[in-house]
Amino acid sequence: MGKMYEVSNKYNNYKEYEREFTEVGRSIPRLDGPAKVTGKVQYTDDLVLPRMAYGKILRSPHAHANIKSIDYNEALKLDGVLAVITGEDCPIPYGIVPHNANEHALAVGKVRNWGEGVAAVAALDEATAEKALELIKVEYEVLEAIVDPRESVKRDDLRIHENHPNNIAYEGTQVYGDPEKALAESDYIIEKEFYSSYVNHGFIETQSAISDFDPNTGKLHMYATCQVPHYTHQQLAKVLEMPMNKIRITVPLIGGGFGGKGVASQADFCSALLSRKIGKPVKITYERSEVFATNNGRHPCYMKFKMGFDKDGKITAVDFNNLMDGGAYSGWGIVVLFYTASMVHIPYMVPNVKFDGKRVFTNKPTCGAHRGLGGVQPRFAMEQMLDEAAEHFGMSPYAIRKLNAVESGYTAKSMMYVPHSEYKKCLDEAVEKSGFLEKQGKLPYGKGIGISGGYYISGTSYTLYLSYKPHTVATIKIDEENGVTLFCGATDIGQGVDTVMAQMAAETLGVKTEDVKVIPRDTEISTFDLGTFASRLTFATGWAIRQAAEKINAELFPVAASILKCRGDEIAVKDGYFYSIYEREGKKGRNREVLWTDVVTMYIESNGPLTCSGQFTPPRRKGIQQGGNIGHSPTFGFSAQVAEVDIDLETGKVNVVKITEAGDCGQPINPMSVEGQVHGSIQMGLGQALYEEMQIAPDGRFLNPSLHDYKMPTIRDMPKIDANIVEAYDPSAPYGGKESGEGPIQPTAPAIFNAVYDAIGVRFTEMPLTPEKVLNAIKAQKAK
Amino acid sequence: MNILHEFEYFKPKSKKEALELVKSKGSSAKVLAGGTDLIIQMKEKMIKTDAIIDISDLEELKGIKCEEGKGAEILACTKLVDIEFNADLKKKYPALTYAVSQLGSNQVRVMATMGGNCCHSSPAAETPAPLSALGAKVVLASLEGERELAIEDFIHGNRKNALKEGEILYKFILPEPVKKSACRYGHIGLRNAMEIDCANMAVNVELEEDKATIKNVKLVMGSVSIKPLVSEAVPKVLVGKKLTDELIATTGEAAQSEAKPISDVRASAEYRKDVIGALARRLVKEAYEAAKEA
Structure with a gap:
């Protein structure tokens, strides 16, 4: 374990964390909600800087074409146009995975998907910028486009x-145990193919960037x-070739990210390049069509599975072949590919695994990181295969999941270590609350119920x-003027980390959450954080905040002890007071206490300013094969869901009536926020299961x-949701x-599909x- | 997504002034009633117009008259939200108020008008089918005077209608529902809200004195033809008969045989035909049951 554990353990002598919290566990509405x-509140596009110009990006109408020439002389002549840039201005490639x-900020020589940026304009107003785009003449040599990865590899x-033969971006194989032998010895094998669709996050706020380059300071x-x-x-x-x-x-x-804003946008680069060129601030805000053109959404996967079981229904092996449609560029692709590999190993014990995967380029907007990435597809x-196996063995879908579920302390074949899991409790609670066992297989034709489980990494x-x-x-930072100020670069994208960070800081410092100020992220002011992805923030910032807060306490406790005339290790802090654990005022009086603010004043007057930092570095476990370290996480969250559907037999419409969820998120820091995440996950999972798909012509x-x-689901399409948090720590x-x-998006689609099977037997x-x-x-059923 | 071209903007203060403008500007102008279709088309550069005549705030073109025994009159620029929540209309023409409530979003219904919905003449529009099933007429006004047309004669095809230069749609006239009749509306789309229907339908059933034999039926389909499609086959199946399960099935087939849908991003032609059958079966039954109680 790293340094932070030692430090925190050292200071932890003062207070052993139990499950008795005062600020953690409070259902506090978002601090930024009102x-x-x-x-x-102002979002990026609401901001207006003095002398600001407006930028627009010209996008390709072709999915695959060589750029023969770009002539923007006419555009520059238009009154109000300040600058035009093309791929020549940004020859250096970028990517979230640097190697x-x-x-490119703008296409260099060739466009590889519909809507790829080819030029950008800055003008005095947005309408002029848009008009200028119409004056730019781009000569394309249109090439054949490939939109199907199964075609593309050939x-x-x-x-x-x-430089990518057969359009293969990356490929990888992992073999754990002896899957071939295990499959040969299995009592029952399911072999099946699945396809998961091409979807976008659909965040409400489109990407926007304002760049303000100061020519005086550079x-x-x-x-x-x-x-x-970061x-x-x-x-x-x-x-930009700048330090x-x-x-x-x-x-x-x-206004929502869901992974889609987990890459630098072309608005970022183009506004910066334009601003540097004209010496004025430049704003570029995407239209919705540009969000789709730059996508970063979920990878469609053509998946071939073999799953073996022994005579009792225990999983013996999984053989997973994944052909992943990456779209035009790399993005998060290699990471996502190996996440799909790692997701096979949990939440069920799989003793033998083979993974064979390819991520393939196609002429479509690039796929990337999308809530629950790499997990939703497998x-x-x-x-669904588990349900099929359960039917074969005459077991309930619940029983086969319980039989195979992982528990705390499990080490997967891929070396992924699960320090804590209440997955079985999730299954129990979802089943009990929904009446699954009483309903499954017993509802009239057209009505059905289905269960599914899932998990996700916590960093x-x-x-x-x-x-x-x-x-x-x-x-x-602690001072008399502001109280508690917390600096952390963790980015709140709507998930509520600002509120959760304030709660965690307040918990250890013994003040109220509402009294903690969280400084919004800014790379110059905030302390370092890698970013919002992989559901890492509660866990990662929690350790860093706890360590910083414990260091603060270690400074303040001796002062409080001297005021209260008791031993330093017998002090506790809560609700704005330091108090002695043992000493009381009189025989039956309150514990001897002193105001937190008084202790701070005394500390600062005698010692000077008080600022402490904490840090977090996750423990590493060596993955043993190519890409095998991807998927490792300090810990994992779990979820089980039961979906109930009512199918309109005359129109085929699947109405999801209710989803019962039970989640293991450990101790919820803010249960209201957890419930919000569950509702949002279900909305997104339901959308992919039933409605959403980006449609690309041949x-x-x-x-x-x-x-x-x-089509994203509207509030009128949402089922009744019963979200439960299982007792966990x-x-x-x-x-x-x-x-x-x-975690909660993982089970939604398969639970619905399993419910549809229960309803109509397909x-x-x-x-x-x-x-x-x-x-x-x-209709086909009727025809039989 | 900006409106790039320049246009003249007129905001007449009276119906007369509006008619003068419509006449003098002719086809170079577009009339703005609610703007929920027009502005989007302009932003998406599907249309370019030299002038806009904004009649959205003209009080003379707004209002609902709905009195016992006298049918109803709805002026063209009445906001959909005012139709949706009008208690008298809801009681007398539930199919219409329901259809209106299913159009777009709350935000759209606050802006949009029924006149605009009909003049836009989209094959997937929500209001023409129930208006037609209810026997509604439109009154077109110009400086020369007024003329009346049945709604199905007003809409000619995709974005085509009977408006001549100098004319605006002034109002809708709905006849008083006949005794022992009921009209029902239904629609099929992927989602339960904010949907462009892949098919919609209104059915008006009138019964004989015996409250069982069908005297008249008018079934109108939307989104399966270039204009609202009034079924000729369904009355032949149903008139003079009492509704049975077998007849319901035949009704579905009859409606399907007439529908001429296309395939697009929303649904295939085959699926549209399938759901037309489902809508016809359901709505005929619903309207029949309601007519018994009327």
Whole structure:
């Protein structure tokens, strides 16, 4: 274990954390909630800087084409146009995974998907910028487009990237145990193919960036909708060829990210390049069609599975072949590929595993990080196969899951270590609360109930570039004027980490959450954090905050002890008071206590300012095979869901009536926030299961790049949700808490599909499950 | 997504002034009633117009008259939300108020008007089918005077209608529902809200004195043809008969045989035909049961 554990354990002598919390566990509405709902708060696009110009990006109408020439003379002549840039202005490639960076702020020589940026304009106002785009003449040599990865791997003659034969971005194989032998010896084997669809996050706030380059100092100050400011910072430095200390990124409030803002956007780069060119601030805000054109959504997967079971229904082996559609560029691709591999190993014990995966380029907007990345696809397949196996063995779908479920202390074949799991409790509670056992297999034709489980990581053990620095640093400043001020670069993208961080700091410091000020993230002001992804923040910031707060306590406790005339290790702090654990005022009086603020005053008057930092670096476990360290996490969250459906047999429409969820997020820091995450996860999972799909024509044109035609579930489509948090406490986690933002999306789609099977006896293997597919299956059933 | 072209903007203060403008500007102008279709088309550069005549705030073009025994009159610029929540309309024409409530989102219904919905003449529009089933007429006004048309004669096809230069849609006239009749509306779309229907339908059933024999039936389908499609086959199946399960099934087939849907991003033609059958079966039964109680 790292340094932080030693430090925290040292100071921990003062107070052993029990499950008795005062601030942790409070259902506090978001601290930024009122400002959001009253429109008081400003998002990036709301900001206007003096002398600000407006930028727009010209996007390719073709999915695959060589750029022969770009003529923007006419555009420059238009009154109000300040500058035009093209790929020539940004020859250096970027990418979230630095060693396979192949993206450009604007296309260099070739476009590889519909909507790829080819030029950008800055003008005095947005309308002029848009008009200027119409005056730019781009001569394309249109190439054949490939939109199906199954086709793409066969077309070495048509390489999307010259240095990638057969359009394979990456491929990897992992073998744990002896899957071939285990399958041969299995009593029952299921072999099945599944397809998971091409979806986008659909966050409400489109990407926006304002770059303010100061020619006098050579400094760039950017305001951006970014959930990974550190990685964006790094890539801006690379593309702009500027040192990082000349670049400052401020992240205003974000209107949803879900992974989609987990890469630097072209608005970031283009606004910066334009601002540097004209010496004025430049704002670029995406239209919805640009969100779709730059995507970063979930990878569609063509999955071939073999799953073996022994005579009792125990899983013996999984053989997983995954052909992943990556779209045009690399993005998060290699990470996602190996996440799909790792997701096979939990939440069920799988003693033998083979993974064979390819991520393939196609002429479609690039796929990337999307809530629950790498998990949703294999879970969709495996949870349905478990149901099929249960039917074969005459077991209940609940029983087969319980039989195979992992428990605390489990080490997977891939060396992933699960310090804590209450997955079995999740299954029990979801089943009990929904009446699953009484209903499953017994409902009338057309009505059905289905169960599924899932899990997700609570952080990653590795950085995207080789580095040994802490993944998160938190600094707490204590003074008389502000009380508690917390600095941390962790980015609130709507998931509520600002509130949760305040709660955790308040817990250890013994003050009220509402009295903790969290400084919004800014690469110049905040302390370091890697970014918002992999559900890492509660766990990672929790340790850093707890360590910083314990250091503060270690300073303040002796002062409080001297005031209270008792031993330093017999002091505790809560609700704004330091108090003696033993000494009372009189025989039956209150414990001897002193105001927290009085102790702070005395400390500062005698010692001076008080600021302490804490840090977190996750423990590492060596993965033993290629890509095998991906998926390792300090701990894991679990979820089980039961979906109930009522199918309209005449139209094929699947109405999801109710979803009962039971989640193990350890000790919930903010139960209200956890419930919000569960509802959001279900909405997103349900959308992918039933409604959403980006539709691409054979020539690569995007057919539905608007929220008018790309159908996300509305509030009227939402089922009744019964979200439950099972009793849990993860001793390896700060305050016992784990992730709850990505685990709950894992079971939603397979639970619905299993419910549909229960309703009409048809096993569907492709998302989305449109009414048309269901009705055709019902008609085929009738025809038999 | 900005409106790039320049246009003249007129905001007449009276119906007369509006008619003068419509006449003088002719086809170079577009009339803005609620703007929920027009502005989007302009932003998406699907249309370019030299002038906009904004009649959205004209009080003379707003209002609902709905009195016992006298049918109803709805002026063209009445906001959909005012139709949706009008208690008298809801009682007398539940199919219409329900159809209106299913259009777009709350935000859209606060802006949009029924006149606009019909003049936009989209094949997937929500209000033309129930208006047609209810026997509604539109009154078109110009400086020369007024003329009346049945709604199904007003809409000619996708974004085409009977409006001549100088005319605006002034109001809708709905006849008083006949005794022992009831009209029902239904629609099929992927989601339960914010949907462009892949098919919609309104059915108006009138019964004989015996409260069992069908005297008249009007079934109108939306989104399966270039304009609201009034079924000829369904009355032949149902008139003079008492409704049975077998007849319901035949009704579905009859409606399906007439529908001429297309395939698009929302649904295939085959699926549209399937659900037309389902809608016809359901709505005929619902309207029949309701007519018995009327």
